[in-house]
Amino acid sequence: MKKQNQQYDIVRPQPESLLQSARSFGYSVETALADLIDNSITAGAKEIKITFGIDRYSSYIKIEDNGKGMNEKELLNAMKMGSFNPLDNRNNNDLGRFGLGLKTASFSQCKRLTVKTRNKSKNEFIRCWDLDIVKEKKDWILLRNCADKNSEQLLGKFPDIGSGTIVLWEKLDRLVESEELKSDKEHFYRKFVNVRKHLGLVFHRFIEEKKIRIFIFDEELQAINPFYISNEYPSVELAEEQLSIKQQNICIQPFILPHESKLSNVERNNLEITKGWIEHQGIYLYRNKRLIADGTWLDLGFKKKENQRLCRIRIDIPNTLDSEWQIDVKKASAKIPDVIRKRIKTICIISIEKAVKVYTHRGAYLRRTELKKEIVYLWKARQKKGKRFYEINKEHPIYNLIADNLEEEAYIFYDYMKLVGESLPISFIVSDFSDHSIVMKDFFEDSKKELKLIYENTLSALINAGFSEKEATEKVNSIECFQQLK
Ligand SMILES: Nc1ncnc2c1ncn2[C@@H]1O[C@H](COP(=O)(O)OP(=O)(O)OP(=O)(O)O)[C@@H](O)[C@H]1O
Ligand SMILES: [Mg+2]
Structure with missing residues (x-):
């Protein structure tokens, strides 16, 4: 009962409404999986394996890693909405920020999230959120075990040695919506089609530096480096520039890709990545070497144009500048801080100009830079x-x-x-x-x-x-x- 002179009310969120809203952050299956891989990398995993099954009654996606795992208290905290305060200092190779990703990414795709983890003391713990149970019980009911035998079977066992974490998504209502197995599979594969390329691109620097290996079943994902397309015709690296905010470095490296007429069919296809050449022009923003934006002019006001498509600019930022760059929960968007906006815009203008010349003159421009005299065009x-x-x-x-x-x-x-x-x-x-x-x-x-x-x-x-x-x-x-x- 409310006390007469109390100056405030305590308003607790309704579990079901809050978790339902957490489903609508706008993830796709590939961005949701990338968020989970962030967690595995931060936990020191060297290998991450994704498997899935589409079955009329028990479709699932499973992500297993061999990272350091969690103890029971850490697992409980991991399952909480808001595990950490975004303002807390993070280790400088931590890919997380908001204490939300595991939940928001998972619930964007499924209604049941089970996590099983084993730490270095070989203790194993399980926790499970099932949105149907939260809805029914109208409370934050987090199961201490698998929801049923099928889940238990799907989770599987850890290998005999080492630590790790298994994340299991079931009740994939956002991935398989229909009642019919055949069209379920079709929907699933259609939505899954960009997963390989997206993960190969987002984590290409980790894969290239042999820090992680990602598998989908037994197929190992290859790095997709958006700047090095052809061995024979390397991209031109324009001058690198270092800027700094609060003594934290931001490194900008523009690339002009080789003209497409120089590339083989395979190389030309590689350039397309997932969205096509024109869409993939622009800034590639990396936070702690993890790709956040894969070709965007951010809020600089440039349009994506056909003749600028050879221009790709790499920007590296540390996680200590998250609030300045306004990094979002999905790690998919950012804003350029005002103090360096003008300089970045200038670098982009110069790079775009060079890229347009290479595009227009089919690559001849770069060889001509040493010529001082006028060139006459037809x-x-x-x-x-x-x-x-x-x-x-x-x-x-x-x-x-x-x-x-x-x-x-x-x-x-x-x-x-x-x-x-x-x-x-x-x-x-x-x-x-x-x-x-x-x-x-x-x-x-x-x-x-x-x-x-x-x-x-x-x-x-x-x-x-x-x-x-x-x-x-x-x-x-x-x-x-x-x-x-x-
Ligand atoms: N695979 C994993 N291995 C070990 N610990 C994990 C794993 N996944 C999650 N955790 C723990 O759970 C916590 C919460 O994860 P979650 O993704 O929700 O938030 P975050 O990574 O801290 O921040 P963000 O919302 O930016 O992703 C992590 O900080 C980490 O401590
Ligand atoms: Mg995370």
Whole structure:
């Protein structure tokens, strides 16, 4: 009974409502699994195994690790909503922050979460949340054992030696919704399709540094490094930059990927990762080497554009700056702190500019950086009344050669050139470029000899037209198309 003069009320959350809301953080199956792997890595696991089964009555996903496990008190705390205060200092390789991930990630996919753990003293403990029981009993009922025999069987046993933790998800109502086994399986596999790539990408630095091995059944996941696509044509690393907030380092490393025309089909596919090239451009934010954002311009205000797609910028931040970066529970989004925003924006602008040049000139740009003289292009991009169009460059040496030799009234040549410019099939080109199943032929890809011949013809035509050998050579060397011959 409320005391007359009491100045406050105690308002406890309703267990069922709170746990139901915790289901709606917006995880996908791959981001939820990544959150559990974070916990395994923080617990020092070297191997993590994911298995699953889709069955009409007992579908499950299981994540087993060989980390340090927990004692009973730690397990109880782990199962609590809000195991830790987000403001607490964390070990500098801890991938957690909020004390929520295990629960929010699990309940986003399932209604029953069972955790079995064994610590170095070989003591084993089990706890289980079943949302149906919480709903029925209207209280925070955490079972001290498996909910039933089937769970117990699915949990399985630890190997004879070592410590570890097993997390079991059952009642996968978000992954298998229907009543029919065949379509259950279809739904499940459709939702599971990005899991391998997502985990290979998010944890690629741990896999590459041989800190962890992740298996799905017996298949070991391979690292997906978004910056190194091709051995033969490495990405260009622009200057690395270190910034600092509160004496904590932030490291920024822009990469320009090789032009796609240089890549093999397999390499080109690797570039696509899960969302496709255009989507994967931008900033890759790593917190303690774990990928948080896989290609985003964050809140910098840039749009994702086709011609910027070779630009990928790696930013490394420590977990001590979580509140400055406004890291979220899912570890999937962040905001750039105001104090370094301007500098990061400048680095992005410079990197984007370089990436656009490589994209537009099919990689020739980087080889040309050492050339100081002007380069003459065949096409000119122009703007009139706010509209962009392309036309043949009338200052091009070859255009002038022809024009100078024309009869007075050879209007048809100019008309023809006008038509060529006006009818450039831009929409076809753009659509072909964005269709990744279409491989575009590279410039004189299979007949460099022919290009060389054109170069020589142009040179002698210029000499014949009265230019000295030196002048003629300078002119042909300035033509963009011939830069490939160098
Ligand atoms: N696989 C595991 N092995 C050992 N301990 C674990 C494991 N999973 C969870 N824990 C313990 O449970 C705690 C709670 O995990 P949970 O994911 O809910 O929160 P967190 O990792 O602390 O923070 P965040 O919400 O940012 O993920 C962890 O801090 C850890 O102590
Ligand atoms: Mg966690």
